[in-house]
Amino acid sequence: MKAINCPKGHGPMEQKNIKQKKTFKGVDIEFMADVFVCPECGLEAGTIESAGEVQRAIADAYRKKVELLTGQEIKNLRKAKELTQQQLADIMNVGIASIKRWETGMIQSKSMDHALRMQLQCTIHADNYTGNREISLARIKLVAKTFEKILSKRLLKSGDKLLFLAKYLWYADMLAFRQFGKGLTGASYAAITYGPQLNNYKDLVKPIKESDINAAEPLSDEELKTIHQVANKFLTEEEVYDAAHRERIWKDAEIGALIPYSCAHEMTEI
Numbered sequence: 089m090k091a092i093n094c095p096k097g098h099g100p101m102e103q104k105n106i107k108q109k110k111t112f113k114g115v116d117i118e119f120m121a122d123v124f125v126c127p128e129c130g131l132e133a134g135t136i137e138s139a140g141e142v143q144r145a146i147a148d149a150y151r152k153k154v155e156l157l158t159g160q161e162i163k164n165l166r167k168a169k170e171l172t173q174q175q176l177a178d179i180m181n182v183g184i185a186s187i188k189r190w191e192t193g194m195i196q197s198k199s200m201d202h203a204l205r206m207q208l209q210c211t212i213h214a215d216n217y218t219g220n221r222e223i224s225l226a227r228i229k230l231v232a233k234t235f236e237k238i239l240s241k242r243l244l245k246s247g248d249k250l251l252f253l254a255k256y257l258w259y260a261d262m263l264a265f266r267q268f269g270k271g272l273t274g275a276s277y278a279a280i281t282y283g284p285q286l287n288n289y290k291d292l293v294k295p296i297k298e299s300d301i302n303a304a305e306p307l308s309d310e311e312l313k314t315i316h317q318v319a320n321k322f323l324t325e326e327e328v329y330d331a332a333h334r335e336r337i338w339k340d341a342e343i344g345a346l347i348p349y350s351c352a353h354e355m356t357e358i
């Protein structure tokens with residue numbers, strides 16, 4: 089800021105970082121800002137609110153007050169997870185411009201805040217989206233066939249969108265992760281309008297159907313128990329479909345965003 093003189097004729101004013109009070113979006117906030125103060129009479133020359141720094145301070149004070157993540161918090165959490173802005177944008181299915189704006193001064197909506205927290209505050213884990221193992225199509229098929237056997241119904245159908253099977257798989261993978269710290273299939277799940285779904289399912293249906301279950305790592309007794317637990321809890325396709333739609337970890341995710349395995353402990357239906 090360029091030095092200015094006291095309008096009362098006391099000469100140059102001093103730049104000071106002082107606490108400011110303001111009502112912003114109907115909320116009383118306090119924030120720190122640089123202002124000019126006359127050392128002689130104490131007169132304050134108002135802050136230049138168009139200055140980016142002040143805007144940021146106001147936005148962050150507001151976000152803190154209404155319990156939204158501040159720009160700095162978003163940035164710190166993102167860095168703690170070793171994600172670039174582009175990577176966070178990709179997993180949240182938003183543009184990188186949104187991430188940049190939230191980290192500087194733009195105030196995110198409550199639902200976006202939930203989505204950000206879900207991605208950033210769940211346990212930091214390198215394999216957060218694959219359940220701590222590599223994806224195995226043969227294992228996906230093996231788990232699917234196991235569900236079919238227990239439930240006595242076909243779930244892996246030709247030309248199918250895996251609408252119901254994906255939810256059984258999701259619950260089994262997430263529950264296994266919660267129980268053993270490792271999923272069953274290594275699949276990533278995205279939040280779509282119709283609930284949690286295998287990420288890129290359109291490209292996966294055919295290769296899954298064509299894979300050889302004998303090539304899959306056999307299911308351990310413990311893993312089999314987990315699959316039974318899911319099947320016994322959701323006996324019909326409607327039940328598993330409806331339950332998945334009640335899960336906050338799906339509801340809070342943006343459409344197209346990946347659902348971290350570390351959110352498994354927040355599932356409420358199983």
Ligand SMILES: [Zn+2]
Pocket residue numbers: 094095096097098126127128129130131
């Ligand atoms: Zn003065």
